[in-house]
Amino acid sequence: MKITKPLNLGLVALAGLAFACGGGEKSSETTSTPEPVAAAPAPAQEISLEDKYKDDPIYIKGLEKIKGSDCMSCHMVERKIVGPSYADVAAKYESTDENITKLATKVIEGGVGVWGEVPMTPHPGLSLDDAKDMVAYVLLLKK
Ligand code: HEC
Incomplete structure (x- = not known):
């Protein structure tokens, strides 16, 4: 008891000091609690496609292979870099077995001309099944 009280007082004094140092400009806000300083990026207004589909088994399996x-x-x-964004690809093709097979074949063989002049390199080491799982993931990413 004899120890805690002076300690508390010391803390209050310290807090007062810190406040005194930081004060000055915002005298009208003296009672507001301090805002957390840029803790995490504010959640986007729209949820990201990753968040939207992250629990889908097609998403999990395809992403792992990708x-x-x-x-x-x-x-x-959600951003075009060398190739189109997956969201753009998903918007272009319906997720049918036919499209998945067609695009999986293109991933394996490579190709150019649908999105521009930059070619996609071939991926001859991929099995058709793996490529299809990847493409199924891509086509899942609809907004
Ligand atoms: C060297 C860069 C590069 C790599 C690596 C790459 N891509 Fe691509 N991808 C592209 C480009 C460029 C296009 C656009 C091709 C076109 O315009 O026809 C494309 C197109 C695609 C398309 C759409 C095809 C169409 O006809 O609409 C899919 C699906 C795709 N990529 C999936 C993948 C997957 C899955 C992988 C990994 C196995 C992969 N890509 C690796 C560059 C790449």
């Missing part, structure tokens, strides 16, 4: 390949060096989910 991470094991080089797709990410040319594709991002």
Whole structure:
């Protein structure tokens, strides 16, 4: 008891000091609690496609395979880099078995001309099944 009280007083004094140092400009806001300083980026108004689909088994399986390949060096989910964004690809094609097979074949063989003059490199080491899982993930990413 004899120890805690002076300690508390000391803390109050310290807090007062800190306040005195920081004060000055905002005298009208003296009672407001301090805002957390840029703790985390504010949640976007729209939820990201990653968040929207992250629990879908197609998403999980496809992303895992995509991470094991080089797709990410040319594709991002919502931004065009070398290749179109996955969201743009998803907006263009319905997620049918036919489209998935067609696009998976293109991923394996490479190709150019649908999105521009930059070619996608071939991926001959991919099995059709793996490529289809990747494409199913891509076509899931609809807004
Ligand atoms: C060297 C860069 C590069 C890499 C690596 C790459 N892509 Fe692409 N991708 C492209 C480009 C460029 C296009 C656009 C091709 C076109 O215009 O026809 C494209 C197009 C696509 C398309 C749409 C095809 C169409 O006809 O609409 C899909 C799906 C795709 N990529 C998936 C993948 C996957 C999955 C991987 C990983 C296995 C991958 N890409 C790796 C550059 C790349």
